[in-house]
Amino acid sequence: MKPRILLLIAFLALMACKRELKKSASEPVLISNNVQYTEENGILNIQSEKFNYHFKENQLPFKKIILLNASMAGYISELGAENLIVGVASPEYIYSDTIQKLVKEGKIQNVGNEQKYDVEKIISLKPDAIFTNHIASFDNTYKLLKDNGIQVIFLDEYLEQNPLEKTAYIKLFGKLFGKSDESIAKYEEISKNYQELKQLAAKAKEKPVVLANEIYGDVWYLPGGKTAMAHFISDANAHYILKNNTEEKAVTMSFEEVFAKADQVRYWVNAGNHRSKKEILTMNPVYSKLPVFNKGKIYVVTGKEKEKANDYFESGVVRSDLVLKDYIKIFHPELLPDYQLTYMKELQ
Incomplete structure (x- = not known):
């Protein structure tokens, strides 16, 4: 009788452990109050304000992306992932020498501007995802892109008012590009620098x-x-x-x-x-x-x-x-x- 009781206790402890592991795997990684992501059952779940995205393991990391906002180029450059970009809007507003070189070489295409995007060119480039701020007047364009199987990911980093939370978006880009460890290291380095500078200023x-x-x-x-x-x-x-x-x-x-x-x-x-x-x-x-x-x-x-x-x-x-x-x-x-x-x- 005693061995059976011990076996039952061991079984219950094991199940509790499994439940705890599952719970831990589902805990959100908070980028800010607006953005977070979780990983569960092999799926990456992203919440960006009112928008939700779900990516299976075989969809990541992204290999071809399009940027519709110059501000997002900073995250890509910091991760050394410029080679993933196949298209940008309004390239004249992008500062990065590397991205400008790739544009001149034709490796990155100009896909329009905030007055009018070249939807046909975007579709022909077959990107894994498009990154952009959400602009309500372009909802019809976004729908057309989505109907053609293109993921449109809205990230409104300009709304963030905590400087380090704006920096933290690099962790999400790293997750999507297969550079998670590198992105976390970058964030921690910048955060450490920031805190030390704040202490110096004091x-x-x-x-x-x-x-x-x-x-x-x-x-x-x-x-x-x-x-x-x-x-x-x-x-x-x-x-x-x-x-x-x-x-x-x-x-x-x-x-x-x-x-x-x-x-x-x-x-x-x-x-x-x-x-x-x-x-x-x-x-x-x-x-x-x-x-x-x-x-x-x-x-x-x-x-x-x-x-x-x-x-x-x-x-x-x-x-x-x-x-x-x-x-x-x-x-x-x-x-x-x-x-x-x-x-x-x-x-x-």
């Missing part, structure tokens, strides 16, 4: 006041207090003028409202793509009334720009550590005496 003795963005028409679109820009400024140990705001989107203000808050501003960042302070005044003479225009420093994101392509919106999407490093160099130059700005440039 040692600064001063906390300067910062203004961001610029006027369009009669409206100044400032980053909300919970946006990625606000996070960068805070992590670089500076005081953003809308620090206490709770918006994750742009906040609209008149020049007079900004002027009333800008008396102590020492740095003005992300001030468009202007080439000089003189050019800024030709766009809007009212800027000359700001104390920061006359006594402070102004920075734009044109440090790595070629014609229509700007690497701040490409590799900068992934390399949150380098973006933070730029801001620390701007606000606290004494902390990084030998570092040269990567994405930013001071206006003269």
